[in-house]
Amino acid sequence: MIDVLYFAWVRERIGLPREQVQTQATTVAGLVDELRTREERYALAFSDLSSLRVAVDQELTDFDAPLAGAREVAFFPPMTGG
Amino acid sequence: MRIVVQEQPFDLGAEVSAFAAGRHDLGAVVTFTGVVRDDPAKPLAQMMIEHYPGMTEKALEKIATEAQARWPLGDVLVIHRFGVLHPGEQIMMVATAARHRKDAFEAAEYLMDYLKSRAPFWKMEKGAAGEGWVAARSADEDALKRW
Numbered sequence: 001m002i003d004v005l006y007f008a009w010v011r012e013r014i015g016l017p018r019e020q021v022q023t024q025a026t027t028v029a030g031l032v033d034e035l036r037t038r039e040e041r042y043a044l045a046f047s048d049l050s051s052l053r054v055a056v057d058q059e060l061t062d063f064d065a066p067l068a069g070a071r072e073v074a075f076f077p078p079m080t081g082g
Numbered sequence: 083m084r085i086v087v088q089e090q091p092f093d094l095g096a097e098v099s100a101f102a103a104g105r106h107d108l109g110a111v112v113t114f115t116g117v118v119r120d121d122p123a124k125p126l127a128q129m130m131i132e133h134y135p136g137m138t139e140k141a142l143e144k145i146a147t148e149a150q151a152r153w154p155l156g157d158v159l160v161i162h163r164f165g166v167l168h169p170g171e172q173i174m175m176v177a178t179a180a181r182h183r184k185d186a187f188e189a190a191e192y193l194m195d196y197l198k199s200r201a202p203f204w205k206m207e208k209g210a211a212g213e214g215w216v217a218a219r220s221a222d223e224d225a226l227k228r229w
Contacts, residue, residue: 008132008204009215058137060200074134074202078218081162081203082116082174082194 002067004031006045007076010052013045028054029063031073045075053078083150083158085142087133089165094172101159102179108156110183112190114176120169126209131164131173134202138162145196152229153189155180160193162203195225 005018025031032049035042046052049063055074056065067073086092094115102108120126146158155178162174176193180186197203205216 005134007134007202008206055134055137055202058134058140060141074137076134076202077204077215078223079199079202080205080216080218081201082198 002031002070003072004035005072005074007074009077010045010075014041023067025067027063027067028056028061028065028073031067032063051077083143083146084160085139085146086159086161087135087138087142088161088163091163091172092161092175094175097159097161097175098177101177102157105156105179107181108179109181110186111177111179112183112186114190114194116173116175118167118169118171118173124209124211126169126207128208129167129169129173130206130208131167132204132206133162133164137202138164141201142197145193145200148196149178149189149192152192153178153180153185155185155189158189158193160197162197162201164203192229195222195229198222199226 001020002023003018004021006014011017023031023034025034032046036046053076054061054063056070057072098113102111118129142160146160149158157179159177167173176190178186178189199218199222206213207216
């Protein structure tokens, strides 16, 4: 089981801030593929990966990142701090 | 180094006065304050700032640690708020202290450039015209290339 978190408009499109996901995926991209097949709202949220950023265990990374040992994966739009 | 992520306002004057106080070897203190900006053409009622608790603090620490590695800083302070803010309210501040002003100025700019697009905050604006997430600007991403 892995904790999957969503922020900003990704959270709004999917309709929840976090969930536990049972996954066979070995990379972030594999997890995205699994989520996309779930329901339309997931397919919509993940329709354009270039507009998304990902963090694995609270470290910013990319979609090729491995999931081995990961506890937490977060998806969100480009950040707008400051 | 001090990193603070909080919902409530901070006291800018008190923070600046206390920052690097008693360090007589530091001749330069630079501060930057971010303020919620209104737009007369598109009046803003409020700004809601969402963040990623846990990662936010780590990301800010990483950015501040990198600044300390690049410039000889005596101290670094980052305060960033989240939650609902209104036009004119202070969103965040950074302060840097160094022996000389060039290092303090450059480090403050570096901190700002990085926390704009590498710290997990997202802004939503609400106004008469409705609400919407603030899109990241490509200029902010480009700003990182100079470092």
